[in-house]
Structures are given as C-alpha cells and as structure tokens.
Amino acid sequence: MPESRLLPVPDGLDGLRLDVALSRLLGLSRTAAADLIDSGGVTIDGADAARSARVQHGELLEVTLPDVELDxxxxxxxxxxxxxxxxxxxxxxxxxxVAAHPSPGWTGPTVTQGLAAMGYQLARGGPAERQGIVHRLDAGTTGAMVVAKSERAYSALKRAFKERTVDKRYSALVQGHPDPMRGTIDAPIDRHPGSDYKFAVVASGRPSVTHYETVEAFRAATLLDVHLETGRTHQIRVHMAALRHACVGDLTYGADPTLAKRLGLTRQWLHARELAFEHPDTGQELRVTSPFPADLQRALDVLSEENGG
Incomplete structure (x- = not known):
C-alpha cells in the first residue's frame, strides 16, 4: 500500500515553492517532486496545492508516496x-x-538492495526506503560510504554529518590546471535556475565550502585532493565547473567529451577516497580508505604515459 507521511515545514524552507521544498525534504529531484504533486499526492494543511505554491513555516505537508519507491x-x-x-x-x-537507496524515477541498483541481498539488516530509524542511509554519493560517483546497522549509530552518524565532524576526502581529476594550485571555494549552491537535474552556484543558495589541493598535474588535467566542509548535492562537480575546471568526463557540467573519450571515461572522474569519523560505540576515530576503481585508474595511467611517465 502507498505510504503517507506528515512533514512539517521547517523554518529554513519558509517561502520556497512546494516542489523545491518537497525535493529537499525527501531528497528527490525537483522533477520527481513536481510529478508527485501533479499526481495529487501532496496536500498543504489538508488542501490540494500546485507545485508553484509557496510553503510557510509550520504548515503541514501530507505526502502519499507511491508503492514503487518502497517496493x-x-x-x-x-x-x-x-x-x-x-x-x-x-x-x-x-x-x-549504483544509487544509495530507492527513489522515484530511479530504476537501477541501490546500496540498500545490495546489502539486503548480502544478508545485512540496517538501522530502521530513517524512512523505510532509506534504512541505515546517513549520507549519499551520486550514482556516477564511486567510493567510501558509511551505512548504519544500529539505531545508536544511525542517530550518531546523522548528527555527525549535520555538525560537519565527518572528514570527507575525495579525489577529483579536473580539466586544465587550477590557479592557485590549492585553495578554498566558498560559494552557495542551489538548483540550477534553468535545469531541474543540475545544480549551480546561486547567490541565494545554501552555504557550500570546498577545499582542494593539487596532487599531480598532467598535460591536460590535474589530480586534486578535495576536502568537503559541507555536503551539498553535486558540490565538487558544481564548484569545479564554476572555476572552469570541470571534473574530467562530467558532461553534465561542461566537461570536454573529446578528453573523456580519449581516457575511456563514461562518467565523471570523482571518487570518495576516504571517510573518517568518531565511532559511535568506541569513541575512537575510524578512518576507511577506498582504492581507485579500474576505470579511473586507467584514465590516470593514460595521462601518466602522455607525461612520459
């Protein structure tokens, strides 16, 4: 049966369009949120509303989620x-x-489904389709991702990500050579004003901070070590594109398709290399590293050969 949820509008979403507010509350794309509203699955204080309606702090959204999201x-x-x-x-x-969890419009495999097939039981503190999920990686981004098994871990890890105490390290191969070779990008991010599936640096967006440092420079690209303070959707991809140094292979954000093809890439060169956080039981730091997958390593090997190495 379809699941119904009651979602009070928090102060931070006051005045936003209903489709924008719903996408943030449920982690949906704006298109998926709009489709849900258009299907009659969302009311504001019990009344039907259009996607363009403005929500107000304290109003109650009732959302009826389709079976496909949970099945x-x-x-x-x-x-x-x-x-x-x-x-x-x-x-x-x-x-x-692979996506982190099932969602409307996603028909591919998910981490939660894969772990269930491996026999793992995850924390039940979150929504049914996101059990154990405390953060996400884009489907096209590989690497380390933590999932909660116990309820105390779920609560502690959600709090740690919210308070920005998790050390998130990425490796990104970007086009050209960023100048300076190390720096900080402090630029707010929100939905792209002209495209539902993209994000952009927008003056009214949410605060977003990315630190980067050059690891190795090649003729056409640079390998960066990236440290995130915040965790916005597509943050690294948007910030690097704003510097005019898009992640190699990231055609959504303006990367050169010729370079991607030469390196054999069919997605952005972006990898969640390392996660470190305080373990909810021991209180000790847990640091886990993920090696580069084969497609990203091959691209580096090609660039290294072109450098004469």
Whole structure:
C-alpha cells in the first residue's frame, strides 16, 4: 500500500515553492517532486496545492508516496564491497551506476538492495526506503560510504554529518590546471535556475565550502585532493565547473567529451577516497580508505604515459 507521511515545514524552507521544498525534504529531484504533486499526492494543511505554491513555516505537508519507491527487493549488486563491518555500522565501496537507496524515477541498483541481498539488516530509524542511509554519493560517483546497522549509530552518524565532524576526502581529476594550485571555494549552491537535474552556484543558495589541493598535474588535467566542509548535492562537480575546471568526463557540467573519450571515461572522474569519523560505540576515530576503481585508474595511467611517465 502507498505510504503517507506528515512533514512539517521547517523554518529554513519558509517561502520556497512546494516542489523545491518537497525535493529537499525527501531528497528527490525537483522533477520527481513536481510529478508527485501533479499526481495529487501532496496536500498543504489538508488542501490540494500546485507545485508553484509557496510553503510557510509550520504548515503541514501530507505526502502519499507511491508503492514503487518502497517496493525494492534485495538485489545482488556487482562490485559492491564491504570495507569495514562491525556491530554498529558498515563502510562500503560503492560502485559506479549504483544509487544509495530507492527513489522515484530511479530504476537501477541501490546500496540498500545490495546489502539486503548480502544478508545485512540496517538501522530502521530513517524512512523505510532509506534504512541505515546517513549520507549519499551520486550514482556516477564511486567510493567510501558509511551505512548504519544500529539505531545508536544511525542517530550518531546523522548528527555527525549535520555538525560537519565527518572528514570527507575525495579525489577529483579536473580539466586544465587550477590557479592557485590549492585553495578554498566558498560559494552557495542551489538548483540550477534553468535545469531541474543540475545544480549551480546561486547567490541565494545554501552555504557550500570546498577545499582542494593539487596532487599531480598532467598535460591536460590535474589530480586534486578535495576536502568537503559541507555536503551539498553535486558540490565538487558544481564548484569545479564554476572555476572552469570541470571534473574530467562530467558532461553534465561542461566537461570536454573529446578528453573523456580519449581516457575511456563514461562518467565523471570523482571518487570518495576516504571517510573518517568518531565511532559511535568506541569513541575512537575510524578512518576507511577506498582504492581507485579500474576505470579511473586507467584514465590516470593514460595521462601518466602522455607525461612520459
């Protein structure tokens, strides 16, 4: 049966369009949120509303979610590897083409389905389709991702990500050579004003801070070590594109398709290399590293050969 949820509008979403507010509350794309509203699945204080309606702090949204979002049986996910496993949590190595959890409009494999097929039971503190999920990686981004098994881990990790105490390190191969070679990008991010599926640096967006440092420079590209203070959707991709140094292979944000083809890439060169956080049980730091997957390593090898190395 369809699931119904009651969602009070928080102060931070006051005045936003209903489709924008709903996309943020449920982690949906704006298009998926708009489709849900158009289907009659959303009311504001019990009354039907259009996607363009402005929500107000304290109003109550009732959202009826379709069965397809929650009906996600266990499924073996090729390439999904467990890097760390204990009584409270897992850290997985998420492969390319895999989403964190089921959502409207996504028909591919998910981390939650893969872990269910492996016999893992995840924390039930969150929404049914996102059990155990405390943060996400884009489907096209690979690397380390932590998932909660116990309720205390779910609460502690959600709080840690919200308070920005999780150390998130990425490797990104970007076009050209950023100048300066190390720096900080402090630029707000929000939905792209002209495209629902993209994000952009927008003056009225949410605060977003990215630190980067050059690891190795090649003729046509630069390998960066990236440290995130915030965790906005597409943050690294948007910030690097704003510097005119898009992630190699990231055609959505203006990367050169010729370079991507030469390096054999069919997605953005972006990898969640390392996660570190305080373990909810021991209080000790847990640091887990993910190696580069084969497609990203091949691209580096090609660039290294062109450099004469």
């Amino acid at each position: 996600a049986p266990p499924q073996i996910v090729d390439g999904l590897v467990v890097l760390h496993d204990d009584a409270d949590l897992l850290v997985v190595d998420k492969p390319v083409g």
